[in-house]
Amino acid sequence: MLHFENSAVEINNLTKVFGKHTVLNDLSFDIPRGKITTILGFSGAGKSTLLKHILGLHKPTSGEIKVLDKNLSKMDEVSLREFRQNFGMLFQYAALFDSMTAKENVLFPLKEFTKLSPEEIDEKGTNLLESVGLEEISHDKLPSELSGGMRKRVGLARALALSPDIMLYDEPTTGLDPITTKMVNDLIVKTGEVHKEQQMSSIIISHDVQATLKISDYVAFLNRGNIVEYLPAKEFAKSDHPLVQEFINL
Amino acid sequence: MEIIQKNFESFVSGLGKVIIQNVGGLGKVFAFMMSFFYWMLKPPLRLKLILEQLDFIGNKSIFIITLAGSFTGMVMAYQTYFGFQLINVDSLVGPVTAISLSRELAPVLTGLIVAGRAGAAMAAQIGTMKVTEQVDALEVMGINSVQYLAVPRIIAGTIAVPMLSIFFLFIGNVGSYIVGTKALLIDEALYFSKLGNFMFVSDIYQGIIKAIFFGFVVSVIGTYFGFSVTKGAEGVGKGTNLAVVWGMISVLVLDYFLTSFLVQIL
Ligand SMILES: Nc1ncnc2c1ncn2[C@@H]1O[C@H](COP(=O)(O)OP(=O)(O)OP(=O)(O)O)[C@@H](O)[C@H]1O
Ligand SMILES: [Mg+2]
Numbered sequence: 001m002l003h004f005e006n007s008a009v010e011i012n013n014l015t016k017v018f019g020k021h022t023v024l025n026d027l028s029f030d031i032p033r034g035k036i037t038t039i040l041g042f043s044g045a046g047k048s049t050l051l052k053h054i055l056g057l058h059k060p061t062s063g064e065i066k067v068l069d070k071n072l073s074k075m076d077e078v079s080l081r082e083f084r085q086n087f088g089m090l091f092q093y094a095a096l097f098d099s100m101t102a103k104e105n106v107l108f109p110l111k112e113f114t115k116l117s118p119e120e121i122d123e124k125g126t127n128l129l130e131s132v133g134l135e136e137i138s139h140d141k142l143p144s145e146l147s148g149g150m151r152k153r154v155g156l157a158r159a160l161a162l163s164p165d166i167m168l169y170d171e172p173t174t175g176l177d178p179i180t181t182k183m184v185n186d187l188i189v190k191t192g193e194v195h196k197e198q199q200m201s202s203i204i205i206s207h208d209v210q211a212t213l214k215i216s217d218y219v220a221f222l223n224r225g226n227i228v229e230y231l232p233a234k235e236f237a238k239s240d241h242p243l244v245q246e247f248i249n250l
Numbered sequence: 251m252e253i254i255q256k257n258f259e260s261f262v263s264g265l266g267k268v269i270i271q272n273v274g275g276l277g278k279v280f281a282f283m284m285s286f287f288y289w290m291l292k293p294p295l296r297l298k299l300i301l302e303q304l305d306f307i308g309n310k311s312i313f314i315i316t317l318a319g320s321f322t323g324m325v326m327a328y329q330t331y332f333g334f335q336l337i338n339v340d341s342l343v344g345p346v347t348a349i350s351l352s353r354e355l356a357p358v359l360t361g362l363i364v365a366g367r368a369g370a371a372m373a374a375q376i377g378t379m380k381v382t383e384q385v386d387a388l389e390v391m392g393i394n395s396v397q398y399l400a401v402p403r404i405i406a407g408t409i410a411v412p413m414l415s416i417f418f419l420f421i422g423n424v425g426s427y428i429v430g431t432k433a434l435l436i437d438e439a440l441y442f443s444k445l446g447n448f449m450f451v452s453d454i455y456q457g458i459i460k461a462i463f464f465g466f467v468v469s470v471i472g473t474y475f476g477f478s479v480t481k482g483a484e485g486v487g488k489g490t491n492l493a494v495v496w497g498m499i500s501v502l503v504l505d506y507f508l509t510s511f512l513v514q515i516l
Binding site for chain 1: 378379382383384387390391393394
């Protein structure tokens with residue numbers, strides 16, 4: 001199992017039980033800072049549940065989670081909400097607010113959480129949308145008028161608005177065509193590089209093995225609530241774990 | 251004999267199940283209501299969102315309330331006139347219509363209309379946001395979804411319904427006045443003097459108090475069923491449907507209890 005000097009997320013003996021169902025089982029796992037780490041696993045393995053624990057949306061049944069050296073279980077509701085501003089998240093279908101235009105979606109976190117002037121906010125919004133490659137004419141369109149790929153761009157711009165230290169991607173390419181998939185993958189890599197100085201960490205949940213191996217630095221394999229393999233991306237394909245081989249060769 | 255006993259047992263256990271499910275549901279609505287109060291008292295209070303909702307629930311209902319109010323008043327005038335004429339008290343059409351409108355018809359019909367229009371819209375909007383992860387997006391940003399989505403809607407509903415009900419009452423009386431004096435030829439002066447003799451401010455209060463409760467309950471139920479949506483477009487349809495059905499039933503049931511209480515104190 002890999003350990004890091006400088007970790008963004010540190011999970012120790014995390015167990016989560018829903019009713020009688022143990023979803024995460026004594027899981028220990030570090031995610032490095034400033035790198036792209038992907039969590040692979042079969043459906044129902046507990047990937048989304050793990051992500052929600054990192055975000056502090058779920059409380060562990062036992063064990064502890066440290067994010068950016070802060071112990072989440074020791075935080076109260078209010079500081080936890082504030083702490084979430086360190087996260088940006090790109091949802092599977094972008095989850096844009098459908099009553100707001102593309103630009104308004106990106107401005108939303110800026111208006112909620114910064115004290116910038118309206119002009120500064122507006123300018124920042126335009127810059128963010130341009131940095132993810134959304135043309136000017138689309139800035140004032142509603143999400144329903146944008147293509148799936150464009151929505152992802154807007155979702156990414158919104159997630160990046162508050163310069164998060166940790167970017168989370170929930171199945172960023174599931175259900176997209178090959179060209180849009182490549183675009184999203186390139187965008188993930190580019191986002192990591194642009195924010196390298198700030199040591200932004202990216203955590204991806206994915207089913208897409210080939211892309212994962214290409215864009216990630218580290219890959220973890222989650223099965224039945226436990227990490228059964230965790231390797232640098234380059235070595236992952238050579239893993240001799242039978243489940244990993246099964247997953248790769250599906 | 252055995253078959254009867256078996257059927258009876260399954261009937262009883264089925265009934266018990268339905269009751270338990272609904273009582274459980276009531277508990278959840280109650281818990282949701284508590285979280286509404288908790289988040290309402292926490293800053294920030296989002297005035298802009300409240301105003302947006304007031305516009306939607308209030309302003310945008312004015313046309314349908316005008317229609318419903320005027321026809322209800324007009325029909326009431328006719329119905330009471332043909333009864334009262336038999337015993338020569340047709341001049342009482344005015345106060346009887348006004349009292350039924352202010353105590354019952356205005357708040358109840360307004361409540362039902364708002365349950366159908368705004369309650370359904372609340373469930374559909376929030377339900378859609380839930381299944382498309384927009385609610386999660388709010389939470390991930392650190393914004394409480396009850397505070398952002400439910401609080402403005404429930405506050406606006408609680409304010410808008412009594413205002414709409416007063417408007418319904420006014421329009422209904424205009425309708426009744428026109429039918430009474432122009433079509434049924436009741437003397438105009440008599441119409442007004444009887445209205446003054448028999449109608450009291452407490453009648454109006456009773457209607458307003460009811461309307462406040464109806465507005466609150468209909469919006470709590472609309473938002474609650476929005477948040478309870480879990481899966482897909484089908485779930486949104488189901489949630490919307492439940493919001494309308496339970497919103498309307500609550501208005502009618504609550505009306506009975508409020509009436510039995512208010513007639514004693516007002
Ligand atoms: N809130 C909850 N209450 C009860 N059980 C839950 C809850 N959330 C998740 N589970 C259960 O936990 C298990 C893991 O779910 P999770 O969503 O984490 O899987 P996943 O790896 O993200 O799967 P997928 O790839 O299908 O998204 C599932 O069996 C699920 O039914
Ligand atoms: Mg999942």
